[in-house]
Amino acid sequence: xxKEKPIVFISARNCAAYIEECIAKLSSQTSKNFTxxxxxxxxxxxxxxxxxxxLEVYFPTRFLIFRNKERLGKAASAYxxxxxxxxxxVAILDGDDYLIDNDILKQYEKYYELGYDVxxxxxxxxxxxVGHCKALDPRKKPRMQGWRTSHFFSFRHSLFLxxxxxxxxxxxxxxxxxxxxxxxxxxxxxxxxxxxxxxKMTYFYRTNNPNSHHNWRPxxxxxxxxxxxxxxxxxxxxxxxxxxxxxxQMIAGTVPFQDLKDTEAFVxxxxx
Numbered sequence: 001x002x003k004e005k006p007i008v009f010i011s012a013r014n015c016a017a018y019i020e021e022c023i024a025k026l027s028s029q030t031s032k033n034f035t036x037x038x039x040x041x042x043x044x045x046x047x048x049x050x051x052x053x054x055l056e057v058y059f060p061t062r063f064l065i066f067r068n069k070e071r072l073g074k075a076a077s078a079y080x081x082x083x084x085x086x087x088x089x090v091a092i093l094d095g096d097d098y099l100i101d102n103d104i105l106k107q108y109e110k111y112y113e114l115g116y117d118v119x120x121x122x123x124x125x126x127x128x129x130v131g132h133c134k135a136l137d138p139r140k141k142p143r144m145q146g147w148r149t150s151h152f153f154s155f156r157h158s159l160f161l162x163x164x165x166x167x168x169x170x171x172x173x174x175x176x177x178x179x180x181x182x183x184x185x186x187x188x189x190x191x192x193x194x195x196x197x198x199x200k201m202t203y204f205y206r207t208n209n210p211n212s213h214h215n216w217r218p219x220x221x222x223x224x225x226x227x228x229x230x231x232x233x234x235x236x237x238x239x240x241x242x243x244x245x246x247x248x249q250m251i252a253g254t255v256p257f258q259d260l261k262d263t264e265a266f267v268x269x270x271x272x
Contacts, residue, residue, distance in 0.1 A: 006034040006109065007087040007157070011074045012051065012095025013041040018206065020054045025098040027058035031106040036063040037085060038095075039077040042070055047095065075168035075183040076175035082160055088112060089119075091154035092184070093203075099152070100124065101202035108154055111196045114255040117159060117248055118188060118195035123151040123203040131205065135197035138250060138260045142189035143239055150181055152203040155188045159248075163187045167241055170234070179234035186238060192248035194256040 008026065012019055026036070036059055040048040048067050055063040066081055082090060089112050091105065099105075104121060111119045123131035134148040167187045169175055176183050189195065250257045 004086045004088045004157070006105065006112075006154075007082075007085060007090045008034055008036050008093055008105075009078060009082065009090050010036060010038040010051075010093050010095050011041060011077050012038065012043065012047050013071070014043045014045050014047060015095040016043070016045040016047045016050055018096040018098075019047050019051045022093065022095055022098045023051065023054040023058055025100075026093070028102045029099065029105045030103050031109060033109065034062070034091075034105060035059075035085075035087075037081060038063065038065045039081050040065070040067040041072060041074070041077055042068045051095070071177075073175050073177040074180035078160075078180075078184055079163075079165055079168050082157070085157075087157040089154050089156050090160065091152060092181070093152060096206045097123075097151070098204050098206075099202060100204050101200070104152070104198070104202040107198060111198075112156070115251075116194050116196045116256055117156045117192040118149075118154065119198065120149045120151075120153045120195075121198040121202040122200060123205045124201040125205050125207050130201060131203075133197065135199070136189070136195060137263055138193040138195070138256075139263060141243065143186055143243060147182060148197075149185050149189070151205055153181065153185055155185075156192075159188045159191050160184075162191065163244065167238075167244075170237060176234050176238075178231045179238050182235055182238045187241075187244045190244040191246060193246070193250050193260070194248055194254075196256070196259070 010022065036055060038051055038055065040051065052065055055065060064085065068077060089108070091108060093099070108119045120133060122133040125131065131151060133150060136142050136145055136148055168183050250260045
């Protein structure tokens with residue numbers, strides 16, 4: 001049976017100043033075993049045109065690119081476009097950010113071969129500015145452990161295909177325009193305890209993009225800052241949704257199962 005390749009999913013909106021760097025640095029990965037799926041979310045600048053040229057230069061036979069006819073947001077873009085392809089796993093990269101570890105995709109591939117269902121790593125925001133990503137305790141429900149898996153989050157494609165569209169929508173069945181990373185991650189994490197955190201900075205998270213949520217002014221009805229009421233409301237909405245059923249438990253004798261035993265042993269030492 002033919003093994004599907006990994007997909008790097010790039011979502012972008014008004015990233016003309018950054019998208020070429022994102023794609024160029026991705027071409028430096030030591031793994032050449034992946035395809036890029038990029039979605040331009042109806043940008044108002046030259047993001048789509050610049051991205052297409054860069055993809056043709058750096059990945060001439062390994063990309064798909066789509067342009068939404070209307071603004072949908074990252075969650076809807078993922079839901080609609082990731083169903084058009086097959087993949088072993090999907091790794092999410094924002095169009096205004098880039099990878100800083102050239103071996104990270106090869107490491108992700110290794111962990112999927114070992115039986116993990118979700119793999120993520122940490123990020124940098126600049127010199128000495130380390131991201132907040134952490135490991136999750138496999139004995140506990142992920143929704144109860146805080147937001148730990150934000151950047152370069154990856155997951156088995158099959159788990160994503162299980163998710164109904166309402167997990168990416170508000171109560172009015174409108175696609176979420178903020179808290180999209182959480183909307184994607186939590187229903188995937190619900191389904192498995194076979195996840196791996198790589199504790200190093202592999203991803204540069206750009207904080208000076210004026211179009212990023214966290215740089216939009218509070219009170220602007222068309223733009224939603226990271227700390228705005230809109231962002232917090234959608235985050236709460238995502239967390240309040242009924243978790244998807246846990247289907248991929250730890251299996252004794254597998255590599256992911258050892259993470260569970262290591263966690264239990266660590267807690268026993270702390271409790272002694």
